[in-house]
């Protein structure tokens with residue numbers, strides 16, 4: 001299986017690239033942000049709990065997100081692999097993901113972090129706010145989410161770096177360009193999907 005953890009600051013184009021990669025490699029895309037927004041829309045208990053945290057750019061508790069991911073993975077097995085988008089964001093989540101993968105007889109192949117400058121991030125996000133109207137795409141919350149991101153990437157990249165599973169891709173150009181880089185990183189790692 002090919003199991004990728006995709007990381008990127010808000011506005012890096014992570015969602016777009018993840019969807020393209022999932023299609024290209026025939027693997028399942030899992031976005032914890034999308035899953036949480038669906039829960040909010042459904043006004044479920046989980047959604048109500050998550051709503052205020054998300055609105056101020058804070059993280060949802062580990063147990064909540066981990067339980068959501070565990071159920072999703074179980075439901076999608078068997079498959080060719082996964083692309084985890086926005087997860088794990090803490091060491092606890094990373095350890096839990098390893099356990100989830102082990103239980104399915106597989107493992108995380110690598111983590112890929114998208115790199116883009118802060119000015120470009122803010123430019124893209126204000127653009128997106130004008131189009132999608134996400135309530136957490138305001139200047140203050142954007143800054144908070146970028147700060148939270150920098151904090152979280154240190155933790156998560158350290159976790160995968162220690163296992164020699166950490167790679168970076170330039171995300172300052174087009175999504176297609178980013179995707180090509182990711183595909184060559186995967187190829188270099190000598191992983192073939194079946």
Ligand code: ADP
Nearest residue numbers: 010032033034054057058059060065086087089
């Ligand atoms: P972005 O990466 O653009 O901030 P996401 O859609 O990945 O957007 O996440 C939006 C929000 O959902 C986050 O700011 C956070 O509050 C919550 N969230 C998403 N994934 C996680 C996670 N793995 N752990 C905790 N909270 C999460």
